[in-house]
Amino acid sequence: EDQVTQSPEALRLQEGESSSLNCSYTVSGLRGLFWYRQDPGKGPEFLFTLYSAGEEKEKERLKATLTKKESFLHITAPKPEDSATYLCAVSAGTASKLTFGTGTRLQVTL
């Protein structure tokens, strides 16, 4: 059974204070690892897809990395607008069904 565990559950940062979110996974035949951002009352918004160990993707202050067992979402010099829940998911098999973690709630304060 595919499993995704995210840590920490919640993270509070001051503006400019860099940190990392963790996503550890077990899956048979990884097809892709996905990061999403979810704002309160809205649907998940796609951020990144990673396909193989060693791959990295960047977007503004966010950088996602992948190893064979886990992924990190690094947030550099965050701003209050980065406050959201960040979701990690893995897919396997031809139908690309996603298995999600429970997310990390990030709050960035001034």
Added chain:
Amino acid sequence: NAGVTQTPKFQVLKTGQSMTLQCAQDMNHNSMYWYRQDPGMGLRLIYYSASEGTTDKGEVPNGYNVSRLNKREFSLRLESAAPSQTSVYFCASRSTGTPKDEQYFGPGTRLTVT
């Protein structure tokens, strides 16, 4: 492009009532999905449709039915609502083929069953 749209945005049902949640996408995607999101549980797959004319069960299908009406539309039906089905429901669609394998989500339907 509107992306993925869902109706209604909010709904309150009484136990035993039925309803259909509607989802449509305008991205010409082949695959569509229904998830539910509950506090502390993460998003869980209810049903999916890999292509027009096919549907399959996901992790939590009991109490639900789906219809892939055409390539654009994928509906979720609750035949006899129960309080345990109080949740936020998200529809998603997927482009096919690596590297474009990501799913795009709608804004959600917030359902309360009393």
